[in-house]
Amino acid sequence: MTSADPRRLAPLLLLLAACGSGKSTTPDPGVIGGDLPNVMALSVNGAGCSADSYLNKPCVSVKLCLPGTQTCQVVDDLLLDTGSTGLRVFAEVVSGLGLPRVTAGGQTVAECIGYLDGSNQWGPLATADVVLASEPAVTIPIQLIDDAFVPGRSQCTGAEKLADAGFNGILGVSNWKEDCGASCTSSASNGMYYACGDASCAGTTRPLAGQLQNPVAALPLDNNGVVVKLPAVGALGSPSVEGTLLLGIGTRSNNARPPAATLIQLDSSGEFKTAVSGAAKRAFTDTGSNGLFFTPPVSAGLTTCAAYADWFCPDSTLSLTATNSAASGLAGGSIGFEIGSFKSIMIDQPAVYVSPAVGGPLATYFDWGLPFFLGRDVYLGLESSSSNGFVAY
Amino acid sequence: MHTPLRSHLARLALALPLALGLAGPARATLGEAEASVDRDADAMKMTSVRRAATAAAASPASGGSVPVGDRVVHELRAGLLSVRQYAVAGGTVFAVAWEGPVHPDLDTLLGAHARAYRAAVAGPRAARGPRRIVAGNLVVEFGGHGRSLQGRAYLTDAVPAGASLDDLR
8 A cells, every 4th residue: 555556645734625615505525314214315426525545435514613613524435334432523624613621630631542543533523513413412521632642741652643644534333432441441551642732642431421432333223333335336336426324324214224124233342253264264244345355265366466465466367265253253254355456446447436346465464445335235233332333234 | 544443452550660761771672582471571671471381371461472482472552552572492582562542662572683773764754654664674664543552563584484474563
């Protein structure tokens, strides 16, 4: 990925111009309600996304308002991430709103959040009214991503900047209700939450309600999960696709989970198991991962691309089969997928930004990234008092 | 973008205040003497919880076992983050691996190799997913998901003969 084609590098100035701050009234471009209030537009490299940023990036738009007011801004080009929790927006994108920062004991609460690609984001928490689709606004803490917040700090160094990110922020709708959970309520050395003065920060505990909240969990009705719906794409790929994110599962006429769908309960790490060959490995689904990352069977002969060490480049597209199961051992059935050449699909076809057949090596997990979601309605159930959530498809 | 955090780890609250990512003077680590682990612990405000020389002794919690008797694994913990450093007994640290809700301070852990790593990852991101960064003899890998991140770094020319990369977790 470090050596990828320059055309994959996002022209962030374009998207910044497209989402300047200001007061907004209806209609809100990019926030499509349809007949029901729980339908959110979802796109890969299409409507509401910065053009040609990177492969397999699903994006959505969300309206943010100063709490209790109609001073609002629609923020587009937010990465839809089912692998993280909470809404995070680069501070400069919403600077015009003047969202109030979250404080505790006279200090500003800030967070360091890490991702599977090694990146970190840093910045203060702020309170916002968040509007998903045409749902009622929910007042929750969000993160204003700002690597320059408390510049003299010693924590979370090397945090991401807007110019490097490829999006305006992240809408995290994982199976968890909060981004850290119970562990951050008792230990100040959690590594995520900090209380900051002007010149330095120190680790702090955060009560559950003060952590970044899954905005879906905060909804009055459609609060038990989401459905990701994206159309199928041929192995050779497509420039873009349009789909929907439905809020809630079984709460409306449009989001019932089919009885025949494969249902896999998640364990206490939000994971299940996937076997491609041999022993099953830990697995998760993640729209924020832009490929299928796993350890292929040796017999498949899959090797990485000469110039792209993160991706496979087989001579011809391979069909593989994986078996999913709950961590408890309950079988979830087999699932077929394809791996083609990242170079042939992505580099040799400059217009292609969506492909179901790209993947790379990962030793410890099976990471079912965005390709898993193409052509498949995926139901992602939130944790409840009796479960860690589920994935169904 | 998503840990095998378990509640038993969470309960290991440490008396030391934590400052993950604490900069400070360049301390030792990858590629340096085994004794540098103690300086890392100090620099990163972490506590050494385990120093095992055999697979049996290293087997609990998170599977960081050492398959050969002349190698040692040091485990450091701070809050929810655990860092394992692999060294040849009395020799150099040839690999580090971590697991937790955040990544550790790589400037400290990578020591003299941090500059090469930072240069390799500088600039706009072209994609999102688990990464494998190769900079000369240094390999840095990242993975995991929310609440549960993982990673490791090793020196290809320092891993002892017979050591399996699969065991460096």
